Amino acid sequence: MTTEVETAPGAAPPGGGGISVVGVTKRFPGVVANHDVNLTIRPGTVHALIGENGAGKSTLMKILYGVQKPDEGQILVDDKPVSFHSPTDAIKTGIGMVFQHFMLADNLTVLENVVLGAEGRFGIGDRAREEIRRISDDFGFDLDPDQLLEKLGVGQRQRVEILKVLYRGARTIILDEPTAVLVPQEVDALFANLRELRDSGRTILFISHKLDEVLAIADDITVMRRGETVGEADPKTATKHQLAEMMVGAELPSPETEESTVTTTRMLELAGVSLVDDGGRYLLRDIDLAIHRGEVLGVAGVEGNGQAELVETIMGIRKATVGTVSLADQDLTRWPTRRRREAGIGFIPEDRHRHALVLDAPLWENRLLGHQTSPALNRRGFLRRRAAKAETSRIVEAYDVRTPSINTHARALSGGNQQKLIVGREMSGDPILVIAAHPTRGVDVGAQAAIWEHIKNARREGLAVLLISADLDELIGLSDRIQVILRGELVGEFDPSTVTPQQLGSAMTGGRGDRS
């Protein structure tokens, strides 16, 4: 709001963009989300902000982006105090934000997505196209303004998001966990882009809890814990261990698994499964796969290479075009989802808000979801509400779901606690196979460790587990075998005890990533 919005097309962006946060406190009724937060972001640097989920990073981010106003303290941009009433003010001051969940429309082109809401800058026609090309070339984004968004991969989408904020004239870019959705090679590409941005004089605030990445990219590191900034670290000298201790006050848990419990009894078997879409395109091609009792099979792959379709085919949400799916020697290729669940498949979907919860229903009703037909929870078509509530209480207790009550709406819980509830629910009802798709995505370190523990327990108790994850450390740590999926085909099997994330990464991209 202090600077002029319009910069001439093609003009070099102004430098600067250093931000100081001085003594910011934000209270919500009953809780202090930020307490005396101090942060100095030097202009032209990559500054990492790390901390567990719930450490107050989001609140600070929202304050910097004008979504919320601080109760106390000050924000200085280029040493001038500013006060934001809305994100529009923040954008005018040159602060842009890239959210973890992309805010893009699939059915629009890159150009249309970028100009949406910023039509006033360069119009919506050739001038805008020119500007997008210029930004894309300057930073090596390699984006075609007229490409449809739905054709783009995750890494490209992220670059569109970054382009969006640059297009709006941002000098400071806040990135919220940008690597959560990327494979190692894409992370490298992103970091290359970020370095270019830094070299052009822009300032980047990088929010993450992946310590390796923070050490690789950051010039400065600030650690948050329980709503306070607890310290700063120099990435040149700091170790992962030190950062972890600052973050959680303890060593990070690791997903290491113990001695093998694999048996020779086949639980899940896919034979020659292909899935063809309406346009004749193969989403899955000739998948052969078996998971045994007590075995965790990991599936690695760049997102969008058929993992979701594989899961949906096993769950019966999609029906295999050819091939058979069987569970414990029963052919369930033509069974509907409900019957498959009754046969003992537990399902932890990748997007818990979309596929695993009814957010505006109480926890105990969410306990029923997917188990509506279980005799423990319904009698002759009538729900056994008392049993469902007792069951929910048990899960809340056993899986350490932090909630004031089982009548609380699912929406009110944090991501980690929602996920623990889902894991608890899917482990109930004696499943013989559990499908876990990105089970620890977006949950804090504590919940992550708990979920890993539950998966290990399940394996020990003789369940078969299909684990799909983008976190290669998680895959390597938990799996007994790892299969790599690429363009709907299983292209290789690896032994987690010998494979490195780099090898997996290169198999996931079809060998193109060998250079690392």
Add this chain to the structure above:
Amino acid sequence: MNAGTVVLKVGQAVLAPLIALAFAVVVTSVIVSVAGSSVSEFWEVMLEPPSKRSWVNILNQTSMLFLAGMAAAIAFRMNLFNIGIEGQYLLASYCAAVVAGAALLPGKLNVAAAVVVAMVVGAVWAGIAGVLKVTRGVSEVISTIMLNAIALTLVGWLLNQYGDSAGQGRRTTPIPESSRLDGFSFFGYFAQADGRVWTLSFVAIVVGVVLAVVINRTRFGFDLRATGSNDEAAVASGVGIKKMVVVAMLLSGGVAGLIWLPAFFGDGYYYGTPFQSNLGFTGLAVALLGRNRPIGVAVGALLFAWLSVQANPLQLFADISPSIVQVTQGVVVLAVVAAYEVVRRFGVAQEQRSIRKALQRTGRLEEGAAT
């Protein structure tokens, strides 16, 4: 759930309609005064305790509006917009009138037959939209609107073709004396001159209770609600969503078929001029007002019935057109949608606050235990 949260929840449920009603009162008053009429006279007429005769009318209208509201609510609970209630009860009423008029069965059995016919016809007419949606992906909004037009034309044509002439128009054959229902006088509370509360009004109560149980207590109801709030999660949980869409439309249409039957057997006796149209559209508003919950819908139906019946003497006593209450009804519905959202957000924020508080407490306890 402790007493405090119960009070809070009830407060939230009641607060929004009250805000909306207050807003509607203000807007209506402004319009009345702008139109140059007396605001005080307007409200005097509207709020005057109803006569016994008016009470009978209010209760009768309430029962029909409630049925219409519940028909809409069932579909709404599954995120389906059954705009076609109007056409469904129109066609169902006509068919029921034809069947009852033919008097194939004696006496009261004739009533039962007509009820079954009406429900089946309503269900089938709504089911067409459901089947189109799941097989061809046609939006139920569009198809039900079109089915409304088709039903109207179809009934008009059938009536012209096969109806008995009566005066200027046509009508179905009146039902025999033995199939007419006397109605309730509530142990003589309502005198003969006041009219009667239609016998089949009790059907509204039965429908309300049954649906409340089905939606809240059964697995089917759970699947329905889950599909309505998050269809993808419902699919992942094993709900066969296509079947659910068709079943929900059938149910909604079946209830819609009942709407006019109380009036038919209690007062009208044939399909023609006595037929009261537009109840289907009003039902959508009533369902919105009542948040698709049976009790809410009942209150909404009562409010709408009250407004329209009490407005009748407006012209006489205050020289105001009774149509003004349609403004009130419209504003209530618009305002209530906004008010529910505001109250809902408030509720969510409240809940999050209480969670933080509760977790902070346990956090401290854990810390205390650790040291």
